[in-house]
Amino acid sequence: MPPSHDHDGPGRHAALHARHRAVMPDWLTLLYERPIEISHGEGRHVWDAEGRRYLDFFGGILTTMTAHALPEVTRAVAEQAGRILHSSTLYLNGPMVELAERIAELSGIPDARVFFTTSGTEANDTALLLATAHRGSNQVLAMRNGYHGRSFSTIGVTGNAAWSPTSLTPLQTFYLHGGVRGRGPFAGLSDDAFVAACVDDLRDLLAQTRGPVAALLAEPVQGVGGFTHGPDGLFAAFREVLDEHGILWISDEVQTGWGRTGDHFWGWQAHAAAGPPDMLTFAKGIGNGMSVGGVVARAEVMNSLDASSVSTFGGSPVTMVAGLATLDHLLAHDLQGNARRVGGLLLTRLREGTAGLSTVREVRGRGLMIGVELVRPGTNEPSPEATAWALEAAREAGLLVGRGGGPAGTALRVAPPLSLTREEAEEGAELLVSALAEVEKRLLGEAGRAARP
Missing domain, CATH: 3.90.1150.10 (Aspartate Aminotransferase, domain 1)
Known part of the structure; x- marks a missing residue:
């Protein structure tokens, strides 16, 4: 009852x-x-x-x-709230380090570093900052029908008009085919031909860019777009082209992460021939309702910023213990x-x-x-x-x-x-x-x- x-x-x-x-x-x-x-x-x-x-x-x-009102999460949050709710990233934080260690290992990204945020929007915003700084370019690739958040920068890479309230953006974005299998000019093709056509589209777009392109930001399964996705292996095929140009691959796992797709723990693993992405972003489910988001990136990319920074609320002790309890339950109960x-x-x-x-x-x-x-x-x-x-x-x-x-x-x-x-x-x-x-x-x-x- x-x-x-x-x-x-x-x-x-x-x-x-x-x-x-x-x-x-x-x-x-x-x-x-x-x-x-x-x-x-x-x-x-x-x-x-x-x-x-x-x-x-x-x-x-x-x-x-x-689950709603999961006892393990409720208990962890209440106990932590009774000790301290907040300290900021200016101080060492045991729960934050522990959750970062576990996510880094689960991510599949070698020599991974983790930065915590309070939402998926902020996570994707951070990933764009890292990519553009690392590559010295504001040119990015994104998928048609994709969605990555409601901040000024993430709206600039959202390929869905219903969620794009402005065309103003600090980024120059080029939109690729491939996120929607059942509609569009390639819908009638076989999976192999569909992937080949999308790769040709990518090569054609890159021929029209000026100088380096920073990254491809893409959802393995488009969330707000209606749970659409291209054939398995699409991003592996894209990755071959991206690597030729030194372009980073950012997998937006805000909705696909933590095993929701069933077949894989991360959405990028449906394209595993490419190996792990350079960065992945996460949020939503790991907090089971608490405000947890973040970015996992190769150390070379994560450490490329040359200015100091902090996060007032990202990685707060109370949200980190919620994340740890959620992850424990998720894995223990398969x-x-x-x-x-x-x-x-x-x-x-x-x-x-x-x-x-x-x-x-x-x-x-x-x-x-x-x-x-x-x-x-x-x-x-x-x-x-x-x-x-x-x-x-x-x-x-x-x-x-x-x-x-x-x-x-x-x-x-x-x-x-x-x-x-x-x-x-x-x-x-x-x-x-x-x-x-x-x-x-x-x-x-x-x-x-x-x-x-």
């Missing part, structure tokens, strides 16, 4: 939404026509402030990686293996359940990182309406999922905590399939009404 929590009952959400709108930016995204406040959680479930229970298939944007097994079941159930729905163009993904792309029935045209309605229908049924996928945002994002059980996967698949069937019925009904004279 979940712990007892007071809630305000009907009307709490509407009142809080009105207050939110009065003081928060208009561009601060909220899900649902009538947004909800999450008051508490346990395991793979959360409760809202009006007392309703949901099966959580989004985990606070892939951040509650193990949550990567669970993501592979239960994620495979969930993917199969969703594909089987939606096979007859013309609103569902594709169910894709790996591990517990699944995208469901929605279109107008009988077409290949993205349907923002279908996606919005599906989110609402799933919530009404007691299931929380996310949204992403290209400029129109027409993919549902399914990414539960990695401890998801088979029973919960079956239940969640049934709820989502029912919601999608309801949406299709609504779309077909509207299409019929529109066709009548």
Whole structure:
């Protein structure tokens, strides 16, 4: 039984939404026509402030990686908070050094150094700083449909118009094909031909650059882009070309790290013929809700900055003990293996359940990182309406999922905590399939009404 929590009952959400709108930016995204406040959680479930229970298939944007209210993390944070919450990187910090040692070893990067931040945005921002300083260039490569954060520099390498509020940037960015397998000019090719075409595209772009290029920053699986990815080995093929030019490879593991893809601990390992990247960035799941991010880089790259620096909040003692407890639990319970097994079941159930729905163009993904792309029935045209309605229908049924996928945002994002059980996967698949069937019925009904004279 979940712990007892007071809630305000009907009307709490509407009142809080009105207050939110009065003081928060208009561009601060909220899900649902009538947004909800999450008051508490346990395991793979959360409760809202009006007392309703949901099966959580989004985990606070892939951040509650193990489980809500995981006792090991709660206990570690409480004990550390009772000693000291904060000291900054100006002082030695045992938990920070220990977590850095463990992440450096797990990263696969030789002679690795680790710098902690408070978010994935800040981690990618730091990686861009390191790469451009090390290479003496502001030219960077990124993937079309990619997303790397909301800071000024990371917006400058985001290849998704829905998340790019300005074209102003300190960087000159060149965007590559390859992040989306099922759409675009190379979609009809075989995997081998697709990779070859993307490599040709890379070579063509490099012929148009002026002087050195700093780095390629890329997600192994595009998160906000709707959980899309190219064929395994794509970045290994890219790496051969990058190495010819001395260009660094930065793997953005903010969403793919820690075993979420099931087959691998890091997303870059699906391209392992290339060896490890020069840098990887991480965040989200390692804190299980605490603000932890960071960069792992070869010492040669990490140590190339010639100015002093500190981080006031990066690597704080309380977030580091949360990271250590999360990592211990993750490894001890083989949550990567669970993501592979239960994620495979969930993917199969969703594909089987939606096979007859013309609103569902594709169910894709790996591990517990699944995208469901929605279109107008009988077409290949993205349907923002279908996606919005599906989110609402799933919530009404007691299931929380996310949204992403290209400029129109027409993919549902399914990414539960990695401890998801088979029973919960079956239940969640049934709820989502029912919601999608309801949406299709609504779309077909509207299409019929529109066709009548």
